[in-house]
Amino acid sequence: MSQPAGPILDSRVNSVIARMQAARNYPSNGGPRRNREARDPNLYAEYGFSIYPEQGDLIYLLCRAQRATRVVEFATSLGFSTLYFAAAVRDNGGGIVIGSELVPQKVQAARRNLADAGLADYAQIRQGDARETLRDLGGPADFVLIDGWPGDDGPSLALQVMRIVAPQVRTGGLVMNDNAEDDYLEYVRNPANGFRSLSLPLKGGTELSVKVA
Numbered sequence: 001m002s003q004p005a006g007p008i009l010d011s012r013v014n015s016v017i018a019r020m021q022a023a024r025n026y027p028s029n030g031g032p033r034r035n036r037e038a039r040d041p042n043l044y045a046e047y048g049f050s051i052y053p054e055q056g057d058l059i060y061l062l063c064r065a066q067r068a069t070r071v072v073e074f075a076t077s078l079g080f081s082t083l084y085f086a087a088a089v090r091d092n093g094g095g096i097v098i099g100s101e102l103v104p105q106k107v108q109a110a111r112r113n114l115a116d117a118g119l120a121d122y123a124q125i126r127q128g129d130a131r132e133t134l135r136d137l138g139g140p141a142d143f144v145l146i147d148g149w150p151g152d153d154g155p156s157l158a159l160q161v162m163r164i165v166a167p168q169v170r171t172g173g174l175v176m177n178d179n180a181e182d183d184y185l186e187y188v189r190n191p192a193n194g195f196r197s198l199s200l201p202l203k204g205g206t207e208l209s210v211k212v213a
Helices: 011-022 053-066 080-091 104-116 157-168 182-188
Strands: 070-074 096-101 123-127 141-146 169-177 195-200 206-211
Touching: 011 053, 011 080, 011 104, 053 080, 053 141, 053 169, 070 080, 070 157, 080 096, 080 104, 080 123, 080 141, 096 104, 104 123, 141 157, 157 169, 157 182, 169 182, 182 195, 182 206
Parallel strands: 070 096, 070 141, 096 123, 141 169
Antiparallel strands: 169 206, 195 206
16 A cells, blocks of 8 residues: 555545645636735635645644644635644644634635545634634644735735734744745744744745744
8 A cells, every 4th residue: 555645644634635736726817916906805715825735744744743732824715724734633632723714615615625534623714804813712822824815005914913813822832924925024033022933945935933932
């Protein structure tokens, strides 16, 4: 029997991940990062702007190393990253993934994908604006993924959400950022904010930070 290519051993989970990866596509208009005139998230209900599998594998391993039981993500989208998180907390013996997603169709799709993978009991997808839905995580978070929507003027959504969740991350907890927003990077790389941070060569730049104070 061939061995899985990544660290997740559950064939049911890997099957859903493979299906979602094979269906990955990108809008012909260039998407919200290239088209400032089309940044309404509801225009992209069928598109999963998600992490790459190598980032997911790293998330899984880091959560296993931490024995993580409470993890958080902004934004859930179709649930690709959620699968890695949920598999990790399940394999750690139990826990919860708290996701936030604005688009109702994506919330439904993420829940279906989790159910198909047998992981529905390990995830709570909160529909709405993450600046509201993630204000109370119900306890200290072990790991947070910040992978949100591009904004226009003012602080990025990544930074806005980070400021809300950072006080709820436990000392020693990890935060991963997928999009390298300038103001977000300035925040986590400033030691005064209580993090130590490193850019990883994944998907053009993935920021990994640990809360030290």
